Amino acid sequence: MERERIQTEQAPAAIGPYSQAIRSGQMVFTSGQIALDPVSGEMVGSDVQTQTHRVLQNLQAVLRSAGSSLNSVLKTTVFLSTMSDFQAMNTVYTTYFQGIAPARSTIAVAELPRKALVEIECVALVEE
Numbered sequence: 001m002e003r004e005r006i007q008t009e010q011a012p013a014a015i016g017p018y019s020q021a022i023r024s025g026q027m028v029f030t031s032g033q034i035a036l037d038p039v040s041g042e043m044v045g046s047d048v049q050t051q052t053h054r055v056l057q058n059l060q061a062v063l064r065s066a067g068s069s070l071n072s073v074l075k076t077t078v079f080l081s082t083m084s085d086f087q088a089m090n091t092v093y094t095t096y097f098q099g100i101a102p103a104r105s106t107i108a109v110a111e112l113p114r115k116a117l118v119e120i121e122c123v124a125l126v127e128e
Contacts (some may be wrong), residue, residue, distance in 0.1 A: 028112035
């Protein structure tokens, strides 16, 4: 099965040797997004709620570029720099998913790129 690299200027450019997402058949696999502004490349916000909004907006842009959306997400993985931010992240997260919420894993990690508080990756179906 072929793989297609997904890249959009509406989300931050990759800061390493990886793709924003890969589309294969009717599936989209995104790389983790942190709260980088797609224009400036700078981190947005100093709290997990502000960062979660930016992260999910970045994911929306990547998914849209791949012919998908948050409505077609099957699974997310959320990485938090501290599990004490779980409730605040979750408050924002729930506003972005309509209908059936995707499956999700949430993991606390020692550190995220650029000292981010939250990173989210997902797997989605193509809608086209």
